[in-house]
Amino acid sequence: MIEGKGQPGWRPTAKGMIMAYGLTATSKIASDKQLAFVRDLSTDRVDTGINGETIETIMNVLEGKIVTSSEASSAITDLLKQPKVIKDADKIVKSVAPGLLDGLPLSNYAVEIAGEGLVFLKIAEFKGTIYLRQLVGAPGDFKKIKPVGARRVMLAEAIKAVGPKIAAARYGAEFTVCGACNSPLTDELSRQRRIGPVCYDKF
């Protein structure tokens, strides 16, 4: 637990983050100036749902989680491309398949996809935008991939086909983490072993 966490404007010290999150000493943390700019832009620009990684970064900034300098920098670049609130509001182009995620509760899901096996998904909301991400286990945390076009439609329909409650329960049943380092596991072999590929090689 880090002192002051959760309080407005709180930001951990680099040393605290290294200790709490196991960051390497060389990870460059976003500057106060960068974080303030991301905050300003997040209220100043309309999110058209173009870039999911940007949404994640903004959420982390607002929640006081660690954001690296390069994450902040790419979020700023993406946000600067977004239309300004009010002024360009009616220029926002709606994404393909509007209403695709209607009726699907904000949740984690797992669905069987032909040729891929079990696919882990998340439906979440940021500032009124509902978005779908594929969760791919990666050392440390999930990598959140934004499915687009036909794939986005296919994955959302797969949740609907089995029913959201069953797909959410499947996530609960199938979600596993690496026994050695707590990284979420999504590939079949790692889930069977209960140890991720990187840690597996250590034993």
Ligand SMILES: [Zn+2]
């Ligand atoms: Zn591991």
